[in-house]
Ligand SMILES: Nc1ncnc2c1ncn2[C@@H]1O[C@H](COP(=O)(O)OP(=O)(O)OP(=O)(O)O)[C@@H](O)[C@H]1O
């Protein structure tokens with residue numbers, strides 16, 4: 001239905017927010033844990049969730065797809081979907097919320113370079129053909145020479161996402177100021193290599209307090225749109241980020257209620273963008289598209 005990636009400038013709550021969105025989606029949903037610094041979910045929320053009596057171990061997850069990719073390639077098989085299926089884990093007992101758990105060791109990140117195109121195809125098929133939402137935990141941004149780091153971020157996935165959301169805590173000046181630096185870099189990155197600068201949006205975490213930055217202030221400051229806001233809710237967030245015993249009435253917590261309000265409009269925005277981009281791509285040759293992109297970039301440069 002839509003591929004939505006979340007990232008942060010300073011570890012501001014990406015995993016918790018991605019998990020809240022996945023648990024709140026009314027559609028079937030695949031949460032892909034592509035944080036190249038390593039999987040937190042496998043040691044936290046997923047720790048107590050069993051599949052056929054088994055607990056999640058290091059034989060399951062994103063890192064194993066590199067091996068699977070090379071053995072499929074050696075056998076002349078292009079489709080990575082069956083291999084990805086074998087590495088999914090349930091988030092709950094609904095049977096329609098699955099996770100691709102992330103790396104067991106950040107040193108595995110480089111092994112994914114060749115795998116991304118095939119994995120992205122599977123994620124897109126999950127979304128376009130099977131009509132699942134795909135939510136990507138893209139982790140904390142790492143830059144190299146002004147670009148997203150090719151190994152320490154899942155940049156190929158971020159390029160292909162319908163929407164990339166930068167998570168920002170309105171109550172935390174460090175989060176707000178570091179996000180402001182990341183926005184320009186991300187807009188350039190997505191404008192040049194991804195689905196366009198407008199694929200980037202902000203997702204704020206807010207308690208609604210007057211002492212926070214206001215959404216209006218942030219939008220004006222950043223020239224980026226706030227596409228949703230989740231409640232600051234320490235009890236529910238502690239469970240989503242640390243696992244353990246779920247709090248009573250988790251589904252009615254302000255965090256999950258706000259996530260439910262956000263996920264539908266986000267999906268609708270992502271779908272509209274994709275339709276527009278598809279229409280433009282069909283009506284323009286690749287050469288014209290490149291010229292239009294370059295013109296857009298030059299105009300933005302002149303406006304600065
Ligand atoms: N909406 C929220 N309300 C209250 N606390 C939150 C919220 N979202 C996240 N937190 C808290 O912020 C901390 C960091 O969250 P999380 O692990 O999701 O961040 P992250 O961006 O994924 O970090 P990392 O880059 O280390 O993976 C956790 O203690 C979590 O409980």
Ligand SMILES: [Mg+2]
Pocket residue numbers: 014015016035040139
């Ligand atoms: Mg995280």
